[in-house]
Amino acid sequence: MHYAYAEQFRKALVTWFEQEKRDLPWRHTKDPYKIWVSEVMLQQTRVDTVIPYYTRFLEHFPTMDALANAEEELLLKQWEGLGYYSRARNLQAGVREVVEVYGGVVPNTREEISKLKGVGPYTAGAVLSIAYGVPEHAVDGNVMRVLSRVLNIHDDIALPKTKKVFEAAVDMLIDRDNASSFNQGLMELGALICTPTSPKCLLCPVREYCTAFHEGEPEKLPVKTKKVKTKPLYYDVYVMRDEAGNLKVEQRDASGLLASMWQFPMIERGDDVFTPTLLEQQYDVTITTKENLTTLKHIFSHLVWHMDVFVVDVAGVQQHWVTFEEMKKYPMPVSMLKILKAYENSLG
Protein backbone atom coordinates (compact mmCIF):
# COMPACT_ATOMS: atom_id res chain seq x y z
CA MET A 1 0.00 0.00 0.00
CA HIS A 2 1.42 3.35 -1.03
CA TYR A 3 1.99 6.04 1.55
CA ALA A 4 -0.85 8.23 0.32
CA TYR A 5 -3.25 5.29 0.49
CA ALA A 6 -2.07 4.40 3.98
CA GLU A 7 -2.81 7.94 5.12
CA GLN A 8 -6.32 7.83 3.65
CA PHE A 9 -6.91 4.37 5.07
CA ARG A 10 -6.00 5.32 8.62
CA LYS A 11 -8.06 8.51 8.50
CA ALA A 12 -11.09 6.69 7.13
CA LEU A 13 -10.78 4.02 9.80
CA VAL A 14 -10.30 6.43 12.71
CA THR A 15 -13.12 8.71 11.58
CA TRP A 16 -15.49 5.77 11.21
CA PHE A 17 -14.55 4.39 14.62
CA GLU A 18 -15.05 7.66 16.42
CA GLN A 19 -18.49 8.08 14.85
CA GLU A 20 -19.77 4.52 15.02
CA LYS A 21 -18.09 2.95 18.04
CA ARG A 22 -20.26 1.04 20.48
CA ASP A 23 -20.80 2.51 23.91
CA LEU A 24 -18.90 0.02 26.08
CA PRO A 25 -18.13 0.36 29.80
CA TRP A 26 -14.35 0.40 29.34
CA ARG A 27 -14.65 3.20 26.81
CA HIS A 28 -15.55 5.64 29.57
CA THR A 29 -12.10 5.53 31.17
CA LYS A 30 -8.43 5.91 30.42
CA ASP A 31 -7.39 4.32 33.69
CA PRO A 32 -4.72 1.84 32.60
CA TYR A 33 -5.83 -0.62 35.28
CA LYS A 34 -9.41 -0.66 34.06
CA ILE A 35 -8.34 -0.93 30.42
CA TRP A 36 -6.08 -3.80 31.46
CA VAL A 37 -8.93 -5.60 33.23
CA SER A 38 -11.14 -5.24 30.16
CA GLU A 39 -8.46 -6.53 27.80
CA VAL A 40 -7.77 -9.61 29.90
CA MET A 41 -11.46 -10.40 30.16
CA LEU A 42 -11.85 -9.94 26.42
CA GLN A 43 -9.22 -12.55 25.61
CA GLN A 44 -11.07 -15.26 23.70
CA THR A 45 -14.31 -13.89 25.10
CA ARG A 46 -17.08 -11.91 23.48
CA VAL A 47 -17.95 -8.34 24.39
CA ASP A 48 -21.51 -9.13 25.47
CA THR A 49 -20.27 -11.85 27.80
CA VAL A 50 -17.65 -9.60 29.36
CA ILE A 51 -19.77 -6.52 30.12
CA PRO A 52 -21.52 -7.75 33.30
CA TYR A 53 -18.32 -9.36 34.59
CA TYR A 54 -16.32 -6.20 33.98
CA THR A 55 -18.78 -3.99 35.83
CA ARG A 56 -19.09 -6.31 38.80
CA PHE A 57 -15.35 -6.94 38.95
CA LEU A 58 -14.52 -3.25 39.23
CA GLU A 59 -17.15 -2.78 41.90
CA HIS A 60 -15.33 -5.38 43.99
CA PHE A 61 -11.81 -4.37 43.00
CA PRO A 62 -11.97 -0.68 42.00
CA THR A 63 -8.22 -0.12 42.35
CA MET A 64 -5.03 -2.07 41.84
CA ASP A 65 -4.53 -2.04 45.61
CA ALA A 66 -7.91 -3.65 46.11
CA LEU A 67 -7.15 -6.41 43.63
CA ALA A 68 -3.61 -6.90 44.92
CA ASN A 69 -4.96 -7.54 48.41
CA ALA A 70 -7.90 -9.73 47.40
CA GLU A 71 -8.25 -13.35 48.52
CA GLU A 72 -7.87 -15.74 45.61
CA GLU A 73 -11.17 -17.40 46.42
CA LEU A 74 -13.00 -14.08 46.17
CA LEU A 75 -11.16 -13.24 42.99
CA LEU A 76 -12.08 -16.54 41.36
CA LYS A 77 -15.67 -16.21 42.54
CA GLN A 78 -15.88 -12.96 40.56
CA TRP A 79 -14.42 -14.73 37.55
CA GLU A 80 -16.70 -17.76 37.92
CA GLY A 81 -18.34 -18.66 34.61
CA LEU A 82 -15.99 -16.58 32.49
CA GLY A 83 -13.55 -19.41 31.86
CA TYR A 84 -9.78 -19.51 31.45
CA TYR A 85 -9.39 -18.99 35.18
CA SER A 86 -5.62 -18.61 35.00
CA ARG A 87 -6.34 -15.21 33.46
CA ALA A 88 -7.64 -14.04 36.83
CA ARG A 89 -4.66 -15.34 38.77
CA ASN A 90 -2.22 -13.91 36.24
CA LEU A 91 -3.98 -10.55 36.31
CA GLN A 92 -3.68 -10.39 40.08
CA ALA A 93 -0.01 -11.39 39.90
CA GLY A 94 0.62 -8.67 37.33
CA VAL A 95 -1.22 -6.06 39.37
CA ARG A 96 0.76 -7.00 42.46
CA GLU A 97 3.95 -6.52 40.47
CA VAL A 98 2.83 -3.05 39.38
CA VAL A 99 2.05 -2.13 42.98
CA GLU A 100 5.31 -3.46 44.34
CA VAL A 101 7.80 -2.77 41.55
CA TYR A 102 6.34 0.19 39.65
CA GLY A 103 4.87 2.18 42.53
CA GLY A 104 1.33 1.49 41.41
CA VAL A 105 1.81 2.96 37.92
CA VAL A 106 1.24 0.66 34.96
CA PRO A 107 4.39 0.84 32.80
CA ASN A 108 4.08 2.71 29.50
CA THR A 109 6.64 0.88 27.42
CA ARG A 110 6.21 -2.45 25.65
CA GLU A 111 9.37 -3.82 27.19
CA GLU A 112 8.27 -3.20 30.76
CA ILE A 113 4.57 -3.93 30.49
CA SER A 114 5.32 -7.20 28.71
CA LYS A 115 7.12 -8.46 31.78
CA LEU A 116 3.86 -8.46 33.73
CA LYS A 117 2.18 -11.81 34.23
CA GLY A 118 -0.60 -12.39 31.77
CA VAL A 119 0.39 -9.51 29.51
CA GLY A 120 1.34 -10.86 26.10
CA PRO A 121 1.99 -9.06 22.82
CA TYR A 122 -1.66 -8.23 22.20
CA THR A 123 -2.58 -7.01 25.68
CA ALA A 124 0.63 -4.98 25.88
CA GLY A 125 -0.20 -3.12 22.68
CA ALA A 126 -3.85 -2.69 23.62
CA VAL A 127 -3.18 -1.15 27.04
CA LEU A 128 -0.33 1.01 25.74
CA SER A 129 -2.33 2.42 22.86
CA ILE A 130 -5.73 2.77 24.53
CA ALA A 131 -4.63 4.03 27.94
CA TYR A 132 -1.50 5.95 26.99
CA GLY A 133 -1.81 6.64 23.26
CA VAL A 134 1.47 4.88 22.54
CA PRO A 135 1.59 3.81 18.86
CA GLU A 136 2.08 0.08 19.45
CA HIS A 137 0.43 -2.72 17.49
CA ALA A 138 -2.31 -4.82 19.10
CA VAL A 139 -2.91 -7.75 16.81
CA ASP A 140 -5.77 -10.08 17.68
CA GLY A 141 -8.02 -12.31 15.63
CA ASN A 142 -10.09 -9.38 14.40
CA VAL A 143 -7.05 -7.46 13.22
CA MET A 144 -5.65 -10.44 11.34
CA ARG A 145 -8.95 -11.00 9.59
CA VAL A 146 -9.41 -7.34 8.64
CA LEU A 147 -5.86 -6.82 7.42
CA SER A 148 -5.67 -10.15 5.62
CA ARG A 149 -8.55 -8.88 3.51
CA VAL A 150 -7.45 -5.28 3.11
CA LEU A 151 -3.88 -6.22 2.22
CA ASN A 152 -4.66 -9.59 0.58
CA ILE A 153 -2.41 -11.53 2.95
CA HIS A 154 -2.72 -15.29 2.46
CA ASP A 155 -0.34 -16.45 5.17
CA ASP A 156 -1.85 -19.09 7.44
CA ILE A 157 -2.94 -17.32 10.62
CA ALA A 158 -2.83 -20.62 12.50
CA LEU A 159 0.96 -20.42 12.35
CA PRO A 160 2.61 -18.41 15.16
CA LYS A 161 5.09 -16.73 12.81
CA THR A 162 2.28 -15.22 10.78
CA LYS A 163 1.44 -12.77 13.52
CA LYS A 164 4.70 -10.97 12.83
CA VAL A 165 3.46 -10.20 9.33
CA PHE A 166 0.40 -8.46 10.73
CA GLU A 167 2.32 -6.68 13.46
CA ALA A 168 4.60 -5.26 10.78
CA ALA A 169 1.56 -4.20 8.77
CA VAL A 170 0.08 -2.37 11.75
CA ASP A 171 3.43 -0.69 12.39
CA MET A 172 3.23 0.71 8.86
CA LEU A 173 -0.40 1.75 8.98
CA ILE A 174 -0.98 2.88 12.55
CA ASP A 175 -2.09 6.45 13.24
CA ARG A 176 0.78 7.68 15.36
CA ASP A 177 -1.32 10.57 16.68
CA ASN A 178 -4.32 8.41 17.55
CA ALA A 179 -3.16 4.88 18.14
CA SER A 180 -6.08 4.25 20.48
CA SER A 181 -8.78 4.85 17.90
CA PHE A 182 -6.75 3.19 15.16
CA ASN A 183 -6.25 -0.08 17.04
CA GLN A 184 -9.77 -0.11 18.42
CA GLY A 185 -11.05 0.81 14.96
CA LEU A 186 -9.47 -2.29 13.42
CA MET A 187 -11.04 -4.47 16.09
CA GLU A 188 -14.41 -2.74 15.94
CA LEU A 189 -14.40 -3.13 12.17
CA GLY A 190 -13.72 -6.84 12.60
CA ALA A 191 -16.52 -7.16 15.12
CA LEU A 192 -19.19 -5.15 13.31
CA ILE A 193 -18.41 -5.08 9.58
CA CYS A 194 -15.53 -7.32 8.54
CA THR A 195 -17.00 -10.43 10.13
CA PRO A 196 -15.79 -14.01 9.53
CA THR A 197 -18.79 -14.91 7.36
CA SER A 198 -20.88 -12.50 5.31
CA PRO A 199 -18.81 -9.35 5.78
CA LYS A 200 -20.87 -6.19 5.33
CA CYS A 201 -18.61 -4.66 2.71
CA LEU A 202 -21.22 -2.19 1.52
CA LEU A 203 -21.11 -0.56 4.95
CA CYS A 204 -17.33 -0.68 5.24
CA PRO A 205 -15.52 2.65 5.61
CA VAL A 206 -12.33 1.29 4.05
CA ARG A 207 -13.65 -0.90 1.24
CA GLU A 208 -12.08 1.30 -1.43
CA TYR A 209 -8.70 0.37 0.05
CA CYS A 210 -9.55 -3.31 0.41
CA THR A 211 -7.95 -5.77 -2.00
CA ALA A 212 -10.22 -8.67 -1.07
CA PHE A 213 -13.31 -6.53 -1.67
CA HIS A 214 -12.10 -5.57 -5.13
CA GLU A 215 -11.29 -9.18 -5.93
CA GLY A 216 -14.75 -10.22 -4.83
CA GLU A 217 -14.17 -12.95 -2.24
CA PRO A 218 -13.35 -11.38 1.13
CA GLU A 219 -15.00 -14.24 3.02
CA LYS A 220 -12.23 -16.53 1.72
CA LEU A 221 -9.75 -14.77 3.99
CA PRO A 222 -8.01 -15.21 6.33
CA VAL A 223 -6.40 -18.56 5.56
CA LYS A 224 -6.54 -20.77 8.62
CA THR A 225 -5.62 -24.47 8.56
CA LYS A 226 -5.74 -25.82 12.08
CA LYS A 227 -8.73 -27.69 13.31
CA VAL A 228 -9.19 -29.32 16.67
CA LYS A 229 -10.93 -32.54 17.42
CA THR A 230 -12.86 -32.76 20.67
CA LYS A 231 -12.27 -35.85 22.76
CA PRO A 232 -15.06 -37.36 24.85
CA LEU A 233 -14.51 -38.20 28.52
CA TYR A 234 -16.97 -40.10 30.70
CA TYR A 235 -17.37 -39.41 34.40
CA ASP A 236 -19.56 -40.47 37.28
CA VAL A 237 -20.06 -37.44 39.50
CA TYR A 238 -21.22 -37.78 43.09
CA VAL A 239 -23.12 -35.36 45.25
CA MET A 240 -22.05 -36.94 48.55
CA ARG A 241 -24.22 -36.25 51.61
CA ASP A 242 -23.36 -37.17 55.18
CA GLU A 243 -25.81 -37.93 58.01
CA ALA A 244 -26.14 -34.21 58.77
CA GLY A 245 -27.00 -33.43 55.14
CA ASN A 246 -23.66 -31.70 54.52
CA LEU A 247 -21.97 -32.08 51.16
CA LYS A 248 -18.48 -32.96 49.97
CA VAL A 249 -16.69 -30.36 47.88
CA GLU A 250 -13.07 -30.67 46.85
CA GLN A 251 -10.49 -28.51 45.13
CA ARG A 252 -9.05 -29.53 41.79
CA ASP A 253 -5.33 -29.79 41.19
CA ALA A 254 -3.44 -26.49 41.13
CA SER A 255 -2.42 -27.01 37.52
CA GLY A 256 -4.17 -28.25 34.42
CA LEU A 257 -7.82 -28.05 33.48
CA LEU A 258 -9.91 -25.80 35.75
CA ALA A 259 -6.93 -25.45 38.06
CA SER A 260 -7.79 -24.90 41.74
CA MET A 261 -11.50 -24.66 41.05
CA TRP A 262 -13.89 -26.57 43.32
CA GLN A 263 -16.01 -29.52 42.34
CA PHE A 264 -18.10 -32.48 43.40
CA PRO A 265 -16.07 -35.71 43.45
CA MET A 266 -15.85 -37.21 39.98
CA ILE A 267 -14.41 -40.50 38.83
CA GLU A 268 -13.68 -41.43 35.25
CA ARG A 269 -15.59 -44.47 34.07
CA GLY A 270 -13.71 -47.36 32.56
CA ASP A 271 -14.17 -50.95 31.48
CA ASP A 272 -12.91 -52.43 34.73
CA VAL A 273 -14.07 -49.61 36.96
CA PHE A 274 -17.02 -49.71 39.33
CA THR A 275 -17.04 -46.12 40.49
CA PRO A 276 -19.17 -46.48 43.68
CA THR A 277 -16.57 -48.83 45.15
CA LEU A 278 -13.75 -46.52 44.14
CA LEU A 279 -15.63 -43.65 45.72
CA GLU A 280 -15.97 -45.53 49.02
CA GLN A 281 -12.27 -46.36 48.99
CA GLN A 282 -11.03 -42.92 48.04
CA TYR A 283 -13.16 -41.06 50.56
CA ASP A 284 -13.23 -43.75 53.26
CA VAL A 285 -17.02 -43.86 53.53
CA THR A 286 -19.85 -46.33 53.06
CA ILE A 287 -22.62 -45.62 50.60
CA THR A 288 -26.07 -46.21 52.13
CA THR A 289 -28.32 -44.90 49.36
CA LYS A 290 -27.64 -44.02 45.73
CA GLU A 291 -29.96 -42.39 43.21
CA ASN A 292 -29.62 -40.80 39.79
CA LEU A 293 -29.73 -37.03 39.81
CA THR A 294 -29.13 -36.09 36.19
CA THR A 295 -27.04 -36.63 33.09
CA LEU A 296 -25.07 -33.71 31.72
CA LYS A 297 -22.87 -32.98 28.75
CA HIS A 298 -20.37 -30.17 29.14
CA ILE A 299 -18.40 -28.94 26.15
CA PHE A 300 -14.91 -27.49 26.37
CA SER A 301 -12.72 -26.30 23.51
CA HIS A 302 -10.86 -29.56 23.14
CA LEU A 303 -12.96 -32.11 25.01
CA VAL A 304 -16.44 -33.05 26.10
CA TRP A 305 -17.41 -34.26 29.55
CA HIS A 306 -20.25 -36.77 29.65
CA MET A 307 -21.37 -36.84 33.26
CA ASP A 308 -23.72 -39.22 35.02
CA VAL A 309 -24.56 -37.52 38.28
CA PHE A 310 -25.66 -39.35 41.43
CA VAL A 311 -26.74 -38.35 44.91
CA VAL A 312 -25.36 -40.71 47.52
CA ASP A 313 -25.94 -40.78 51.26
CA VAL A 314 -22.84 -41.99 53.03
CA ALA A 315 -21.86 -43.12 56.52
CA GLY A 316 -18.51 -42.87 58.23
CA VAL A 317 -17.64 -39.28 57.39
CA GLN A 318 -14.85 -38.02 59.62
CA GLN A 319 -14.27 -34.47 58.33
CA HIS A 320 -16.56 -31.48 58.38
CA TRP A 321 -18.37 -31.21 55.08
CA VAL A 322 -20.17 -28.07 53.96
CA THR A 323 -23.78 -26.98 53.91
CA PHE A 324 -25.59 -26.21 50.70
CA GLU A 325 -25.32 -22.48 51.40
CA GLU A 326 -21.60 -22.66 52.21
CA MET A 327 -21.07 -24.46 48.92
CA LYS A 328 -22.03 -21.32 47.03
CA LYS A 329 -18.95 -19.48 48.29
CA TYR A 330 -16.59 -21.83 46.50
CA PRO A 331 -15.60 -20.87 42.95
CA MET A 332 -16.82 -23.67 40.70
CA PRO A 333 -16.75 -24.22 36.95
CA VAL A 334 -20.03 -24.01 35.07
CA SER A 335 -20.27 -27.81 34.81
CA MET A 336 -20.42 -28.03 38.60
CA LEU A 337 -22.77 -25.07 38.91
CA LYS A 338 -25.18 -27.00 36.70
CA ILE A 339 -25.02 -29.94 39.09
CA LEU A 340 -25.48 -27.67 42.08
CA LYS A 341 -28.58 -26.27 40.40
CA ALA A 342 -29.93 -29.73 39.63
CA TYR A 343 -29.41 -30.77 43.23
CA GLU A 344 -31.15 -27.65 44.49
CA ASN A 345 -34.12 -28.39 42.24
CA SER A 346 -34.25 -31.99 43.44
CA LEU A 347 -34.74 -30.80 46.99
CA GLY A 348 -38.05 -29.34 45.84
Place this chain on the structure above:
DNA sequence: AACCCGGGGTA
Protein backbone atom coordinates in the same frame (compact mmCIF):
# COMPACT_ATOMS: atom_id res chain seq x y z
C1' DA B 1 6.13 -24.85 17.11
C1' DA B 2 2.76 -27.53 19.49
C1' DC B 3 -0.20 -27.93 23.08
C1' DC B 4 -3.09 -26.54 26.91
C1' DC B 5 -6.57 -23.61 28.91
C1' DG B 6 -13.53 -22.34 29.41
C1' DG B 7 -17.46 -20.98 27.94
C1' DG B 8 -20.85 -19.15 25.00
C1' DG B 9 -22.71 -17.28 20.52
C1' DT B 10 -23.72 -18.17 15.74
C1' DA B 11 -24.53 -19.82 10.89
Place this chain on the structure above:
DNA sequence: TACCCAGGGTT
Protein backbone atom coordinates in the same frame (compact mmCIF):
# COMPACT_ATOMS: atom_id res chain seq x y z
C1' DT C 1 -21.83 -29.59 13.81
C1' DA C 2 -17.97 -26.34 13.25
C1' DC C 3 -16.09 -22.15 13.90
C1' DC C 4 -15.01 -18.10 16.35
C1' DC C 5 -14.05 -15.01 20.01
C1' DA C 6 -10.04 -7.78 21.99
C1' DG C 7 -4.58 -14.55 23.74
C1' DG C 8 -1.10 -16.15 27.08
C1' DG C 9 1.68 -19.69 29.37
C1' DT C 10 4.25 -23.86 29.22
C1' DT C 11 7.02 -27.24 27.22
